Amino acid sequence: xxxxxxxxxxxxxxxxxxxxxxxxxxxxxxxxxxxxxxxxxxxxxxxxxxxxxxxxxxxxxxxxxxxxxxxxxxxxxxxxxxxxxxxxxxxxxxxxxxxxxxxxxxxxxxxxxxxxxxxxxxxxxxxxxxxxxxxxxxxxxxxxxxxxxxxxxxxxxxxxxxxxxxxxxxxxxxxxxxxxxxxxxxxxxxxxxxxxxxxxxxxxxxxxxxxxxxxxxxxxxxxxxxxxxxxxxxxxxxxxxxxxxxxxxxxxxxxxxxxxxxxxxxxxxxxxxxxxxxxxxxxxxxxxxxxxxxxxxxxxxxxxxxxxxxxxxxx
Numbered sequence: 001x002x003x004x005x006x007x008x009x010x011x012x013x014x015x016x017x018x019x020x021x022x023x024x025x026x027x028x029x030x031x032x033x034x035x036x037x038x039x040x041x042x043x044x045x046x047x048x049x050x051x052x053x054x055x056x057x058x059x060x061x062x063x064x065x066x067x068x069x070x071x072x073x074x075x076x077x078x079x080x081x082x083x084x085x086x087x088x089x090x091x092x093x094x095x096x097x098x099x100x101x102x103x104x105x106x107x108x109x110x111x112x113x114x115x116x117x118x119x120x121x122x123x124x125x126x127x128x129x130x131x132x133x134x135x136x137x138x139x140x141x142x143x144x145x146x147x148x149x150x151x152x153x154x155x156x157x158x159x160x161x162x163x164x165x166x167x168x169x170x171x172x173x174x175x176x177x178x179x180x181x182x183x184x185x186x187x188x189x190x191x192x193x194x195x196x197x198x199x200x201x202x203x204x205x206x207x208x209x210x211x212x213x214x215x216x217x218x219x220x221x222x223x224x225x226x227x228x229x230x231x232x233x234x235x236x237x238x239x240x241x242x243x244x245x246x247x248x249x250x251x252x253x254x255x256x257x258x259x260x261x262x263x264x265x266x267x268x269x270x271x272x273x274x275x276x277x278x279x280x281x282x283x284x285x286x287x288x289x290x291x292x293x294x295x296x297x298x299x300x301x302x303x304x305x306x307x308x309x310x311x312x313x314x315x
Contacts, residue, residue, distance in 0.1 A: 035144070035161055035175035037076045039183055041065070042159055044079045045148050049121050060084060060092040062120045062132070064099075065144060066106060066113040074144070075178070076116055080106055091128045096135060103139055117144030123151070125162070125170050133164070145170060225250075 049061040066078040080102055087093040103115055118136050120129070129145065136143040145162040152158035157177070162170040225247060231237040232244075 033072050033074050033163060033173060035074045035076065035173060036178035037146075037159070037161070037175055039177055039179045040186065041076050041079050042148070042157070042177070045119050045146070046150075048079075048081050049148065049150055060086070060121065061148075062092060062094060063118065064102065064106075064115055065117045065119055065146060066110065067116050068113060069116060074116060076144075076146075078106075078110065078113060079119065082118075094132055094135065099135070115139040115143070117146065119146035119148065121150055122147050123149040123160075137164075144173075 045061070045063065048063060052061050061081075062084045063079050063081045065076050066080070067074065067076040069075075082094055082102060083098055084092040084094050106113070106115075115136075117140060118132065120132075122129075124147075125145075133143065133145060142164045145164075147160045147162070149158040149160070159175075161173050161175050163173045165171045228237065228243075229247070232239055
């Protein structure tokens, strides 16, 4: 069960990390901040839940989010686990003194980071979340709340981020999974460890399968954009200039694919790939021929010795 939860989270993070797409449309998001969450943050939350479920049998997992905030841009880069115990009402409780100690120790180690909010497990806001969130306002004026839905079976990343609106209200906010090359390599290795029971003939299969999933997810999302443009042209959907400007900016980020240099590079890469495939096929054929030859020699020599007596061959 823990492997399923962790593996699902890893697959969604890998796809989001390679594609760098928002997790919800602008119409669904009501927050005002531009939030970037690094993939290792989500993995840490999933690990916290997995270990607690496996070792203590508890599905409660509470921790702090750390990172940097510059104006409206928030980057969540680190997490730490917070010790909690079950209260008399059966709900998790957090010690204020233990929380302050954890924050002071983290601040001493990483002075450039600040407490941005906290995380827990669930699919919706519960009443006891307000009590913990009120405690977090001591360390951040408007702390974030990150919920991981461990029971989710959707194809999207099971993470929801909330901003505080007013004194007691929460509103969902848009966010993106931001990662660099080193983090993507780490994600691929973690995914291999999570799916260690699935054996393959080559390590290249594992690497290409991740890229395959990312490309197909990109194709699906581009088809949504294409369908939106067709509906706007047909008058089925009302024109939204802000969305059209975002699509135009996205298209302008793509390099032109009609140049002679691109075609030359593509053909060169294609020929190199075919050459490697042919060499691999020849190597496998040579190995099979060598195996057949060795088996034939063993069978022939055994049959020949059985027909030879002490004074020569006998009939």
